[in-house]
Amino acid sequence: MGAKYALMLGCLIPTRLPQIEAACRNVFPLLGVEFDDSFDFSCCPNTPYIKPLDKEAWLTLAARNLSLVEEAGLTIATPCPGCSNTLLEAKHDLDHDKDLRARINERLKSIDKEYKGKAKVKHLLQVLVEDVGIKKVESIVKTPVKLKIAAHYGCHLLKPSKVMGFEDPFTAHSLEDLTRAVGGEPVEYENRELCCGLVLGSTNQDGSLDLAHRKFSSVMAAGGEAMVVTCPTCFLQFDTGQMRTAKKYNASYNIPVLYFSQLIGLAAGLTEKDLGLNAHRTKTTAVMNAVKASL
Amino acid sequence: MAKDAGTEGGLGQYSAELKALLDAEGMPFCYQCSRCTSACPSALATGTFNPRKIILEVLLGERPEMTPEDTVWMCVNCHCCEEACPKDVHVAGIMNALRNEAFKDGKAHKGYIANAGLLLSSGLVASPQGTDRVRGQVGLGKMHMPDIEQIRKMLEGTRLKAKGGGK
Numbered sequence: 001m002g003a004k005y006a007l008m009l010g011c012l013i014p015t016r017l018p019q020i021e022a023a024c025r026n027v028f029p030l031l032g033v034e035f036d037d038s039f040d041f042s043c044c045p046n047t048p049y050i051k052p053l054d055k056e057a058w059l060t061l062a063a064r065n066l067s068l069v070e071e072a073g074l075t076i077a078t079p080c081p082g083c084s085n086t087l088l089e090a091k092h093d094l095d096h097d098k099d100l101r102a103r104i105n106e107r108l109k110s111i112d113k114e115y116k117g118k119a120k121v122k123h124l125l126q127v128l129v130e131d132v133g134i135k136k137v138e139s140i141v142k143t144p145v146k147l148k149i150a151a152h153y154g155c156h157l158l159k160p161s162k163v164m165g166f167e168d169p170f171t172a173h174s175l176e177d178l179t180r181a182v183g184g185e186p187v188e189y190e191n192r193e194l195c196c197g198l199v200l201g202s203t204n205q206d207g208s209l210d211l212a213h214r215k216f217s218s219v220m221a222a223g224g225e226a227m228v229v230t231c232p233t234c235f236l237q238f239d240t241g242q243m244r245t246a247k248k249y250n251a252s253y254n255i256p257v258l259y260f261s262q263l264i265g266l267a268a269g270l271t272e273k274d275l276g277l278n279a280h281r282t283k284t285t286a287v288m289n290a291v292k293a294s295l
Numbered sequence: 296m297a298k299d300a301g302t303e304g305g306l307g308q309y310s311a312e313l314k315a316l317l318d319a320e321g322m323p324f325c326y327q328c329s330r331c332t333s334a335c336p337s338a339l340a341t342g343t344f345n346p347r348k349i350i351l352e353v354l355l356g357e358r359p360e361m362t363p364e365d366t367v368w369m370c371v372n373c374h375c376c377e378e379a380c381p382k383d384v385h386v387a388g389i390m391n392a393l394r395n396e397a398f399k400d401g402k403a404h405k406g407y408i409a410n411a412g413l414l415l416s417s418g419l420v421a422s423p424q425g426t427d428r429v430r431g432q433v434g435l436g437k438m439h440m441p442d443i444e445q446i447r448k449m450l451e452g453t454r455l456k457a458k459g460g461g462k
Contacts, residue, residue: 011419014426014430014438014439015421015422015423016421016426016429018426018430018432018433021433021435022433025435037439040441040442040445041439042418042419042441042442042446043414043418043420043441045414045420046420047372048371049406049411050410050411050414050455051372051391052370052390052391052394052398052407053398053403053407053408053411053454053455053459054395054398054411054453054454054455055316055392056454057450057453057454057456058455060449060453061449061450064446064449107449108449110448110449110451111448111449155371155373155374155375156373156374159373159375159378160374160377160378169378170378194336194339195336195371195373195375197340199371199372199373200336200340200371202404202406203368203369203406204337204341206340206341207337207340208340211336273433273434274434276432276433276434278432278433279429279432279433
């Protein structure tokens with residue numbers, strides 16, 4: 001019997017990056033985590049674009065998503081830090097301001113919902129660290145991933161730290177711990193905490209690629225052979241955007257990018273198809289070779 | 296001479312709604328140390344976005360009217376500034392308050408409006424078109440689409456619904 005969570009996939013993962021969804025659905029049951037898919041979640045809605053336009057509407061949609069699981073008493077688990085960030089920030093606002101909560105609940109009343117403040121929210125990495133335990137990953141490793149791996153935590157998984165309540169953004173180590181658990185070697189690199197830059201691309205494309213270039217260059221300088229991420233936005237920037245960045249900077253990075261559940265799945269002996277590696281834009285050959293070498 | 300924040304000029308000249316938002320985000324406590332800008336990835340990458348300067352201009356009442364081209368739209372809400380701020384000023388919250396006000400005046404950046412349009416059309420900020428094929432490639436079936444009528448109903452009368460576009 002595993003622990004059950006309400007799975008909230010968000011927008012980017014089911015539409016553009018289903019490889020991340022596939023990897024989570026195939027890997028987490030191996031760790032005793034079950035997903036309940038019966039909730040009608042919408043966009044969280046996303047912090048970078050919707051909150052700057054209309055905070056009231058942003059809170060209303062977030063409150064609806066939170067209210068959906070309150071009766072079932074399940075914790076919302078999401079593979080997207082944008083979702084966990086929005087829901088936890090909205091929860092923080094609604095739980096600290098009675099007038100605001102009453103106003104938002106007036107809106108929810110029109111669809112027979114109410115926000116009561118009981119919902120819990122965790123990103124899937126937080127589920128892994130706090131509820132499953134990284135030790136458990138070691139017990140399912142069949143083919144160690146003997147690579148030097150650069151951890152990229154991204155912004156919203158950990159910040160604002162007072163609201164997110166997970167690891168300290170400057171001293172986080174769960175991805176490095178996970179890397180060791182699957183038989184890899186974490187690499188220390190400059191710019192580890194730097195933002196991936198994808199969102200900046202909608203207002204300043206040069207700036208967005210500048211940030212990506214800084215990341216790739218730092219990972220390469222430190223001898224990183226792959227990157228591990230926790231966020232679909234970062235994944236898009238580093239996997240899909242890698243070729244475009246390389247072209248602009250006349251560089252050749254060739255750094256495979258893995259979502260953290262894909263890294264676990266590789267070590268657990270799942271296939272490329274189970275983990276959706278066939279849908280990556282940046283080749284994952286180096287990663288597959290490392291796995292095959294440990295067979 | 297700097298005008299006194301919160302009285303005549305300065306914050307006093309802003310709409311009651313914006314002033315309340317700025318107050319709630321702790322703006323009056325800013326003492327211009329610039330740790331926000333030093334920690335900001337958008338400032339690093341563009342050289343033009345400067346949250347410290349924006350806060351100063353707003354405090355002094357010397358900030359020009361917002362436009363869709365304003366640098367404030369380069370804030371990506373990463374919260375790096377807030378981790379760095381010694382006075383607990385919600386820097387990203389201030390950037391959001393300014394943008395909420397600009398959206399009210401029809402001065403939002405088009406990239407943001409595009410996301411709002413997607414949200415109001417499907418309940419997601421991504422187009423569901425063509426997803427079956429991509430999902431099939433990795434062995435997944437059709438995805439769940441949220442109840443868009445419920446979403447529209449509860450957003451009735453919001454600025455987002457009125458000005459966000461979409462179907």
